[in-house]
Amino acid sequence: MISQLQPPQANSVKFPTASVPSSTTSSFTRPRRTSSSRAMVRSDASSTSVMSSVHVAHDICNTIYGEGMLAIDRLEKYYEGSASYENPCLTATSREMIQDIFSLGRTLHAVDIPRPLAAIMTLLRLTPPASYGDPLLHMVRCWNDVGQITEHETFDGHHKAVVEHTLNVLFFPDIHVDADPHASLEFPSSDSLIHVGARSRSAMSSPTYHPGSPSLPIPGTSLSLPSPLHFQLRIMTSLSFNEQMRICHHRDFWDIKDLMGLVPGMSLVQWVTSRLTARSLAFTYKLLPSAFSTEGPLGKAFDNDVGLQGLRRV
Numbered sequence: 001m002i003s004q005l006q007p008p009q010a011n012s013v014k015f016p017t018a019s020v021p022s023s024t025t026s027s028f029t030r031p032r033r034t035s036s037s038r039a040m041v042r043s044d045a046s047s048t049s050v051m052s053s054v055h056v057a058h059d060i061c062n063t064i065y066g067e068g069m070l071a072i073d074r075l076e077k078y079y080e081g082s083a084s085y086e087n088p089c090l091t092a093t094s095r096e097m098i099q100d101i102f103s104l105g106r107t108l109h110a111v112d113i114p115r116p117l118a119a120i121m122t123l124l125r126l127t128p129p130a131s132y133g134d135p136l137l138h139m140v141r142c143w144n145d146v147g148q149i150t151e152h153e154t155f156d157g158h159h160k161a162v163v164e165h166t167l168n169v170l171f172f173p174d175i176h177v178d179a180d181p182h183a184s185l186e187f188p189s190s191d192s193l194i195h196v197g198a199r200s201r202s203a204m205s206s207p208t209y210h211p212g213s214p215s216l217p218i219p220g221t222s223l224s225l226p227s228p229l230h231f232q233l234r235i236m237t238s239l240s241f242n243e244q245m246r247i248c249h250h251r252d253f254w255d256i257k258d259l260m261g262l263v264p265g266m267s268l269v270q271w272v273t274s275r276l277t278a279r280s281l282a283f284t285y286k287l288l289p290s291a292f293s294t295e296g297p298l299g300k301a302f303d304n305d306v307g308l309q310g311l312r313r314v
Helices: 022-026 035-064 072-078 095-107 116-123 256-260 266-287 297-303 309-313
Strands: 079-086 110-113 137-153 159-171 214-217 224-226 230-241 247-254
Touching: 035 072, 035 095, 035 137, 035 159, 035 230, 035 247, 072 079, 072 095, 079 095, 230 256, 247 256, 256 266
Parallel strands: 079 247
Antiparallel strands: 110 137, 137 159, 159 230, 214 224, 230 247
């Protein structure tokens, strides 16, 4: 009878115990980072830097070439103290010089002709009446259209962004209308917002309005003609960033074809001369001796991928 007695189980009475997750059993051991996790961390960091470089490039183009006020604090935030700026006409070697150049350029984005009485009173250091506060004529309006932004990483880990944008210059916007108001844009303004679809001259003279297609209206009709006073300059901006994602080099590239198009009548001249030049080169090639053509010994030697050695065998 004693042999039939079984010893009591040690855990027959369940005491309340705190449940510990299985993941905490190795809390004192430092987890090893695998190669896949390292690649993921590097890709996350790379994507973050890519997004920041593209954001900075877009913000810089709107700040420098756009319609808003030129924020000096943004230039100090994005540019290094020893940053350089280049374009086909000038070279700046410091951030202070870059700020002065951009500030001077921004004053030309909106040029107005004041009323004579208001101009005289301003020269005499007098305050003109409120009725003379509006300008007599709006002379120049400039705006910028940002196109494509691309970026890549250099071999040393730095980032470089390239922005393709178009600088628009419109003379005498008061006499223009927007032939394509659906393609227009409105830059945010703290003073007022002009209706985008408004096909009025007041909208065209606003420094915050992006007209879709400035044109000259034909009096007495609802038709309009493309304006010869609207000039466009395509610019390619290259921004080089350092490790702190600050711009250390800024360079603007202009195409000579687009630059010549700013001169009235030069677009037609360039269109004709470029085609005549291409035809003359093709005609000159046909007049060359057969030795320089693709059917001669020189052409056969290089077509057979034997180089100059083929000439010795001919």
